[in-house]
Amino acid sequence: SQQGEEDPQALSIQEGENATMNCSYKTSINNLQWYRQNSGRGLVHLILIRSNEREKHSGRLRVTLDTSKKSSSLLITASRAADTASYFCATDDNYGGSQGNLIFGKGTKLSVKP
Amino acid sequence: SQTIHQWPATLVQPVGSPLSLECTVEGTSNPNLYWYRQAAGRGLQLLFYSVGIGQISSEVPQNLSASRPQDRQFILSSKKLLLSDSGFYLCAWSVGGPGANVLTFGAGSRLTVL
Numbered sequence: 001s002q003q004g005e006e007d008p009q010a011l012s013i014q015e016g017e018n019a020t021m022n023c024s025y026k027t028s029i030n031n032l033q034w035y036r037q038n039s040g041r042g043l044v045h046l047i048l049i050r051s052n053e054r055e056k057h058s059g060r061l062r063v064t065l066d067t068s069k070k071s072s073s074l075l076i077t078a079s080r081a082a083d084t085a086s087y088f089c090a091t092d093d094n095y096g097g098s099q100g101n102l103i104f105g106k107g108t109k110l111s112v113k114p
Numbered sequence: 115s116q117t118i119h120q121w122p123a124t125l126v127q128p129v130g131s132p133l134s135l136e137c138t139v140e141g142t143s144n145p146n147l148y149w150y151r152q153a154a155g156r157g158l159q160l161l162f163y164s165v166g167i168g169q170i171s172s173e174v175p176q177n178l179s180a181s182r183p184q185d186r187q188f189i190l191s192s193k194k195l196l197l198s199d200s201g202f203y204l205c206a207w208s209v210g211g212p213g214a215n216v217l218t219f220g221a222g223s224r225l226t227v228l
Contacts, residue, residue: 033216042120042204042219043158088157092215101148101173102215106157 004032004072004089004105012111019076021108023089024069030092032065033102034074037086046074046087079112086110116141120205120220127227133178133192135223137205140186145207146215147188149180152202152222164188165210200227 007022023032031050035043049056049065049072056063062075076083086109090102120137127133139145146165150158160173162180170180177196181189188205202224206217 035217040202040222040224042206042221043217045216045218048216090217101160101163102217103160104150104158106155 004091004103006087006089006105006108008108009106010109010111012113013079015079015081015112015114017079017112019079019083019110019112021074021087021110023072023074023105025072025089025091026070029067032063032072033090033092034061034063034072035088035090035104037088037107039085043088076110079110081112081114084110084112116207116218118205118207118218118220120223122223123221124224125226127195127225129197129227130194133190133195133199133225135190135203135205135225137188137190137220138186139188139207142186142207142209144185144210146210147182147186148206148208148217149188149190150204150206152204154201158204162190195225195227197227200225 004023004025013019031048033048034046036046037043047058047063049063060077065072086107088104088107090104092102117140148163149161151161152158164170164182167182178192202222204222205220208215208217
């Protein structure tokens with residue numbers, strides 16, 4: 001089964017800097033999602049980008065999708081200490097059927113130092 | 115609004131003992147329900163999903179089982195735990211039917227098998 005792979009595995013930055021995380025996947029998708037996980041907690045959905053979209057914004061988040069390269073990036077601008085978390089991409093290869101399970105990558109662990 | 119409850123939050127069990135993790139969703143009908151497992155420092159592995167009462171699909175063969183006795187209740191069980199069953203178990207739900215599966219996760223259950 002296909003799987004998103006995040007890069008880098010870990011990222012440490014100073015507060016106020018931008019953080020960029022990348023995700024690559026293997027096969028065609030309908031959409032790609034990004035989730036955030038605080039340590040020891042459940043995942044929280046951040047943003048979804050469809051295969052026919054190239055860029056999407058939500059607050060300080062910017063997601064890009066390049067289907068020709070089978071890759072996506074998540075940019076967090078003006079990072080804050082509270083952004084410290086693990087970030088996962090997830091792909092859905094559902095082509096309109098009733099069940100398209102999400103396949104998650106291993107995540108990027110972001111540490112934002114005050 | 116929809117909420118998801120998962121319990122217990124932490125569990126320490128001896129090898130060979132049984133397991134029961136429970137998940138309930140409120141505020142929606144006929145959701146898709148999922149059990150994921152997250153090993154330390156790794157991504158999420160889909161264990162089971164369900165599109166309706168009594169309908170369970172298994173993604174990974176193992177000594178775990180799942181049941182959905184009611185529309186908004188999903189239970190993960192084992193008759194005899196193995197050391198390798200240790201991990202962080204996450205229940206999630208999504209809107210049923212076709213379309214993008216945006217998951218809402220519970221807070222997780224941390225299982226330690228000794």
